[in-house]
Amino acid sequence: MAERARGLTDRKKQILKAIVEAHIRGGEPVGSKYITQSQQLTCSSATIRNEMAELETMGYLEQPHTSAGRVPSKQGYRFYVDALLEEYAMTAKEIAQINQLMKVKMSELDQILDKASKVATTLTNYTGFAIKPRSRTVTIRRFETALIDEKSFILILVASNGTVKTRNILTETVVDMQVLNRLCAALNELLAERAASEINLPLMMQLESRMAEDSLLVGTVMKSIYEVLSELDSGELKVNGLDRLLQYPEFSDAADLGELLGALERKDDILDLVSDVEGDRVNVVIGQESAVKVINNSTVVYRPIRQGGRTVGAIGVIGPLRMDYARVLTMLDSLGGNVSQLLSEPHSGEKGEEK
Amino acid sequence: MAERARGLTDRKKQILKAIVEAHIRGGEPVGSKYITQSQQLTCSSATIRNEMAELETMGYLEQPHTSAGRVPSKQGYRFYVDALLEEYAMTAKEIAQINQLMKVKMSELDQILDKASKVATTLTNYTGFAIKPRSRTVTIRRFETALIDEKSFILILVASNGTVKTRNILTETVVDMQVLNRLCAALNELLAERAASEINLPLMMQLESRMAEDSLLVGTVMKSIYEVLSELDSGELKVNGLDRLLQYPEFSDAADLGELLGALERKDDILDLVSDVEGDRVNVVIGQESAVKVINNSTVVYRPIRQGGRTVGAIGVIGPLRMDYARVLTMLDSLGGNVSQLLSEPHSGEKGEEK
DNA sequence: TTTTAGCACTCTTTGCACATCAGTGCTAAA
DNA sequence: TTTAGCACTGATGTGCAAAGAGTGCTAAAA
Numbered sequence: 001m002a003e004r005a006r007g008l009t010d011r012k013k014q015i016l017k018a019i020v021e022a023h024i025r026g027g028e029p030v031g032s033k034y035i036t037q038s039q040q041l042t043c044s045s046a047t048i049r050n051e052m053a054e055l056e057t058m059g060y061l062e063q064p065h066t067s068a069g070r071v072p073s074k075q076g077y078r079f080y081v082d083a084l085l086e087e088y089a090m091t092a093k094e095i096a097q098i099n100q101l102m103k104v105k106m107s108e109l110d111q112i113l114d115k116a117s118k119v120a121t122t123l124t125n126y127t128g129f130a131i132k133p134r135s136r137t138v139t140i141r142r143f144e145t146a147l148i149d150e151k152s153f154i155l156i157l158v159a160s161n162g163t164v165k166t167r168n169i170l171t172e173t174v175v176d177m178q179v180l181n182r183l184c185a186a187l188n189e190l191l192a193e194r195a196a197s198e199i200n201l202p203l204m205m206q207l208e209s210r211m212a213e214d215s216l217l218v219g220t221v222m223k224s225i226y227e228v229l230s231e232l233d234s235g236e237l238k239v240n241g242l243d244r245l246l247q248y249p250e251f252s253d254a255a256d257l258g259e260l261l262g263a264l265e266r267k268d269d270i271l272d273l274v275s276d277v278e279g280d281r282v283n284v285v286i287g288q289e290s291a292v293k294v295i296n297n298s299t300v301v302y303r304p305i306r307q308g309g310r311t312v313g314a315i316g317v318i319g320p321l322r323m324d325y326a327r328v329l330t331m332l333d334s335l336g337g338n339v340s341q342l343l344s345e346p347h348s349g350e351k352g353e354e355k
Numbered sequence: 356m357a358e359r360a361r362g363l364t365d366r367k368k369q370i371l372k373a374i375v376e377a378h379i380r381g382g383e384p385v386g387s388k389y390i391t392q393s394q395q396l397t398c399s400s401a402t403i404r405n406e407m408a409e410l411e412t413m414g415y416l417e418q419p420h421t422s423a424g425r426v427p428s429k430q431g432y433r434f435y436v437d438a439l440l441e442e443y444a445m446t447a448k449e450i451a452q453i454n455q456l457m458k459v460k461m462s463e464l465d466q467i468l469d470k471a472s473k474v475a476t477t478l479t480n481y482t483g484f485a486i487k488p489r490s491r492t493v494t495i496r497r498f499e500t501a502l503i504d505e506k507s508f509i510l511i512l513v514a515s516n517g518t519v520k521t522r523n524i525l526t527e528t529v530v531d532m533q534v535l536n537r538l539c540a541a542l543n544e545l546l547a548e549r550a551a552s553e554i555n556l557p558l559m560m561q562l563e564s565r566m567a568e569d570s571l572l573v574g575t576v577m578k579s580i581y582e583v584l585s586e587l588d589s590g591e592l593k594v595n596g597l598d599r600l601l602q603y604p605e606f607s608d609a610a611d612l613g614e615l616l617g618a619l620e621r622k623d624d625i626l627d628l629v630s631d632v633e634g635d636r637v638n639v640v641i642g643q644e645s646a647v648k649v650i651n652n653s654t655v656v657y658r659p660i661r662q663g664g665r666t667v668g669a670i671g672v673i674g675p676l677r678m679d680y681a682r683v684l685t686m687l688d689s690l691g692g693n694v695s696q697l698l699s700e701p702h703s704g705e706k707g708e709e710k
Numbered sequence: 711t712t713t714t715a716g717c718a719c720t721c722t723t724t725g726c727a728c729a730t731c732a733g734t735g736c737t738a739a740a
Numbered sequence: 741t742t743t744a745g746c747a748c749t750g751a752t753g754t755g756c757a758a759a760g761a762g763t764g765c766t767a768a769a770a
Contacts, residue, residue, distance in 0.1 A: 031762050044714050049763065067721040067762050108523055144501040146511055148519060156501050156509055156521075164503060166511075166521040168463055242597070243616040246609045254601045261598040386733050399743050404734065422733050422750045 008058075013084060014041060015051050016060055020072045020080045024322045027249060029069030074287040074321065077299070081284050081325050090330050097123060098335055109163075109312060109343070113305065114238055116339045117315045121241035123335075124328050126319035129264075131302070133275040133311060134235040135161055139195045140225075143187040145180045153180055155221060157228050160193075161310065165232065167224040171217060179214050183221065186210045196229035235275060237267040250297060250320040263294040264318075273300060274314050280306045280340065282332050287321060299323045303336035307343040315339065363413075368439060369396060370406050371415055375427045375435045379677045382604060384424030429642040429676065432654070436639050436680050445685050452478060453690055464518070464667060464698070468660065469593055471670045471694045476596035478690075479683050481674035484619075486657070488630040488666060489590040490516055494550045495580075498542040500535045508535055510576065512583050515548075516665065520587065522579045526572060534569050538576065541565045551584035590630060592622040605652060605675040618649040619673075628655060629669050635661050635695065637687050642676060654678045658691035662698040670694065 008016070018039045022030040032048040035041065041048070052070055055061045060076040063069075072080065101119045113130035121128035137160075144156035148168075153175060155167045186207055191199070204222060208215040242261070245251045251260070263269045273295070277283060282303045288296045301323065302316025315336065317328055363371070373394045377385040387403040390396065396403070407425050410416045415431040418424075427435065453474065468485035476483035492515075499511035503523075508530060510522045541562055546554070559577060563570040597616070600606045606615070618624045628650070632638060637658045643651045656678065657671025670691065672683055 029762090033762075045762095046714050046716090046764095047712085050713090053764075063763085065721055066764095067719085067760090069762065144503070144509070146499040146501050146509075148499070148511075148513055152519075154499070154501075154511055154519065154521065156503075158503055164507075164509060164523045166509065168519045240620060242620060243613040246613040246616070252609055254607055258598040258601040261601070265595060265597060384733090388733075400733095401735095401743050401745090402741085405742090408735075418734090420750055421735095422731090422748085424733065 008055075008060075011041070011043075012051055012055060014039070015048060016055060016072070016076060017080065017084045019052075019061065019070055020076060020084070020322075023072055024324055027322060029064055029071050031069035034069070072322070074289070077286045077321055077325075078284075078289070081286070081329075085326055085329065090334060094123065094331070095334070098331075098338060109307075110236075112339060112342060113313045113315060116305075116335055117238065118240055120315055120317050120332060120335055121244065123331050124317050124319075124324070125244055125247070126317040126323065126328065127239065127241045127244045128315070128317045129237060129239045129270070129302075131238075131271065131274050131314040131316070132236040133314065134233060134271055136233060137195070138229070138232045139193050140191050140229070142192060143184050145184045147175070147177055147180055150174045150176070155224060157225065159232050161232070161312075162308075163232065165228045167228055169220060169224055171220065173214065173216055175214070175217070179217070183211060183214070183217060187221070187225075191225070196226065196233060199226065199229075235267075235271045237264075237270055239264050245319070248320045250322075256297065259294055260298065260318075269294050270300070270318075274302055274304075274316070277302075277304055277314070278311065280304050280311075280336065282329050282336070284325070284329070297321060299325075301325075301328050301332060303332045305336060305339050305343070307340070312343075363410075363415075366396070366398075367406055367410060369394070370403060371410060371427070371431060372435065372439045374407075374416065374425055375431060375439070375677075378427055379679055382677060384419055384426050386424035389424070427677070429644070432641045432676055432680075433639075433644070436641070436684075440681055440684065445689060449478065449686070450689065453686075453693060464662075465591075467694060467697060468668045468670060469595075471660075471690055472593065473595055475670055475672050475687060475690055476599065478686050479672050479674075479679070480599055480602070481672040481678065481683065482594065482596045482599045482619075483670070483672045484592060484594045484625065484657075486593075486626065486629050486669040486671070487591040488632075488669065489588060489626055491588060492550070493584070493587045494548050495546050495584070497547060498539050500539045502530070502532055502535055505529045505531070510579060512580065514587050516587070516667070517663075518587065520583045522583055524575060524579055526575065528569065528571055530569070530572070534572075538566060538569070538572060542576070542580075546580070551581065551588060554581065554584075590622075590626045592619075592625055594619050600674070603675045605677075611652060614649050615653065615673075624649050625655070629657055629659075629671070632659055632669070633666065635659055635666075635691065637684050637691070639680070639684070652676060654680075656680075656683050656687060658687045660691060660694050660698070662695070667698075 015035060018035050018041070019030050022034060022038065032045040032052060035048050036043070036045045052061060055076075056063060056070065059073060060079060061070040062073045064071060098119065101122065110132075113132070117128040117130035139160040140157060141160050142158045144158070146154045146156070148154060151172075151174060152168065152170045155169050157165050157167070159165065190203055190207055190210075199222070204218065207222070208218045211218055242264070245257065245260070251257045273285060280303070282301060285295065285300045287299070295318075297320070298318055299321050300316060300318050302314045304311045305313040305315060316332065319328075370390060373390050373396070374385050377389060377393065387400040387407060390403050391398070391400045407416060410431075411418060411425065414428060415434060416425040417428045419426060465487070468487070472483040472485035494515040495512060496515050497513045499513070501509045501511070503509060506527075506529060507523065507525045510524050512520045512522070514520065545558055545562055545565075554577070559573065562577070563573045566573055597619070600612065600615070606612045628640060635658070637656060640650065640655045642654070650673075652675070653673055654676055655671060655673045657669045659666045660668040660670060671687065674683075
């Protein structure tokens with residue numbers, strides 16, 4: 001009781017750590033006897049039991065039923081991650097793996113994130129994901145166009161956050177370079193620096209009047225622009241290694257698993273969870289610590305990816321509460337560093353590789 | 356025995372049909388008694404039993420164990436789909452649903468396919484997918500470029516099959532309009548009508564010499580081109596509604612489900628399955644009828660989408676063997692017709708909708 | 711005051727016997 | 741050829757006892 005205020009005794013920490021790690025390995029409740037055997041603790045099982053009882057009333061442990069061992073609570077995992085986790089010494093082999101798997105130099109953020117999340121999946125054996133966060137404040141920086149044939153062209157939108165989106169537009173009427181250039185100029189004049197929410201009817205009408213006899217185009221184009229902007233707004237989530245979830249008995253309940261799959265597909269919840277994070281450290285969300293209810297019995301670990309001082313994405317993994325935190329944390333950290341580095345050197349020649 | 360050669364007696368067909376449909380509804384083995392009750396057949400359960408025994412030796416039915424009812428075998432489902440399935444009268448409500456859900460007119464094939472597969476998921480309640488098939492013969496038709504800023508530009512590749520792909524290219528050296536135009540011209544001259552396999556070292560060297568002092572660009576650009584081409588080659592598969600799988604007890608085994616998820620993620624198997632199909636009719640693949648082993652205990656139903664006489668994609672659903680074939684078949688047929696129509700009218704104005 | 715041994719207690723798991731039930735195959739009569 | 745009847749089979753469910761794992765508590769030891 002007295003120790004509630006700040007921290008636990010050293011022995012309690014040791015015991016908690018041992019329990020968490022044993023449970024991560026085995027997935028089953030762990031009892032007092034097991035701890036005495038497998039640990040360098042010199043006390044008896046009875047002592048452990050006393051300590052465990054206290055840890056339970058403090059909220060760090062839980063008991064599935066009276067005569068079962070203890071299981072770490074979410075609070076227990078949290079303490080473990082925050083305080084007890086020793087730096088995991090990544091083996092040389094694993095570093096080599098990361099470097100090898102990431103060595104494909106790619107120019108596009110999307111691809112890099114995608115690749116990185118796949119590497120995360122492979123190395124951690126948990127389901128991985130890559131995110132491009134929501135960015136509510138995105139505006140239009142500039143438009144470009146390119147003619148494809150007489151009835152289609154490409155609209156290129158450069159956004160304020162540096163991303164470039166293109167759209168293939170089919171027209172009903174014949175378009176030529178002149179029309180296109182006029183359109184492009186008009187778009188740039190009227191829509192530059194605008195956000196999705198600022199596009200309104202008066203603007204549309206202005207555009208239409210400027211395009212004169214080609215005003216038919218305007219509706220189509222505006223629709224595409226609107227779509228692109230809302231895509232930028234709403235972020236992206238790509239998941240891979242879903243089958244990894246099934247390895248862990250905690251996901252064997254079809255209903256739970258269904259909810260999780262649904263959430264991963266809906267994307268919203270996960271995007272909300274990750275989108276407003278700053279910094280470039282690895283984050284750990286255990287159970288429903290956040291408002292996101294669906295992730296109730298899972299842990300999400302992710303690391304923001306930054307480029308030029310801005311958070312441009314995130315990679316992470318999702319798995320059971322008894323995740324191998326040490327491994328996952330260092331893996332994501334290292335991987336994230338790798339990615340950030342990749343992004344900071346603006347396409348490093350990579351001479352002579354293509355052959 | 357005698358009837359093995361061609362077909363079954365009418366009564367056998369009736370019984371088989373009744374069994375398949377009962378099993379689709381209930382998911383459990385169906386017994387002789389149940390058939391006599393629920394059907395307009397006028398014979399007794401004993402007669403049914405005799406017939407069922409014969410149907411079993413013929414391979415249309417299976418018995419999980421001696422004292423259970425019968426379950427349709429894959430061959431049974433196949434016969435049902437090919438011969439017994441009556442035209443399912445789609446209700447007015449469902450047609451209305453399709454029309455409403457599809458009414459979002461979109462210009463891009465990808466989006467349309469995506470949307471359509473989502474509609475398929477919603478309406479059938481099975482996991483849906485959209486495919487852009489592999490196309491080994493794709494060549495380059497033309498290049499376009501657009502300058503973004505002094506260190507990046509967009510490369511646009513128009514492929515022989517009509518698809519347009521863009522790539523955001525970051526350069527190490529400064530580029531301007533002149534350089535870009537030169538690059539574009541060179542690419543068009545040297546690479547038009549080529550396939551991925553035809554791009555070789557001599558070509559690269561020609562390009563480099565033509566680009567003179569900007570030859571550094573060539574490597575980067577070629578890499579992107581190569582990536583784009585192989586993307587075009589290798590097709591695309593997008594899955595949605597994965598959580599739907601979990602509704603059916605046949606997917607409750609974690610190992611099986613894992614394999615299926617893995618296959619859906621790997622994409623290869625499904626792409627192989629669907630890629631070389633012609634025509635625009637709905638196809639049904641039951642169990643491992645094809646070489647694809649992983650789909651052993653599932654049925655894949657898909658419908659190719661054609662545009663201008665070419666197969667440009669496919670939409671479909673995947674679910675348990677006891678799929679509601681009548682519903683799925685007509686649904687996909689109708690939906691596919693809808694999509695094809697959408698694609699054939701080159702962006703139909705849709706005036707006044709945006710507002 | 712802390713630790714430990716010991717023991718009673720609780721709850722889950724497992725195995726087994728038993729009854730039930732659904733559905734079959736077969737035989738003999740209609 | 742069809743059908744009623746019946747014995748048979750195998751899955752499923754239930755009750756119960758035994759085993760096992762782990763706890764909490766008490767009293768003695770350090």
